[in-house]
Amino acid sequence: MKDKEPSYKKHLVNCPHCGKEILDHMDKCPFCEGEIKGTYREINPKTLKKIKIVLWAVLGAVAVTLIVLKATGVI
Ligand SMILES: [Zn+2]
Known part of the structure; x- marks a missing residue:
């Protein structure tokens, strides 16, 4: 069973700047303040x-x- 995984897990992407896991709807990395280019936003x-x-x-x-x-x- 995979329902132990939180639902936000599938929205996690790796920050291209620092490699930390961030949510894919974010346009800015909360860790390194790097700009994230959204995959479907743009x-x-x-x-x-x-x-x-x-x-x-x-x-x-x-x-x-x-x-x-x-x-x-x-x-
Ligand atoms: Zn980052």
Whole structure:
């Protein structure tokens, strides 16, 4: 059984500056005051662009589906 492990354990990451365990939502290390670059807080522009493309693709697909459904008289 792993329920002895505290739930915050899975949010622990190692500080890139001092190597101590810190929580992954922290943007500053409490031990060495080093700045932590969040793994999901900071979205890099390339990823953002990809997300945007996917969103537009999904939106387009939904629109096309609706148009087709309307044209064929389903809705
Ligand atoms: Zn540190």
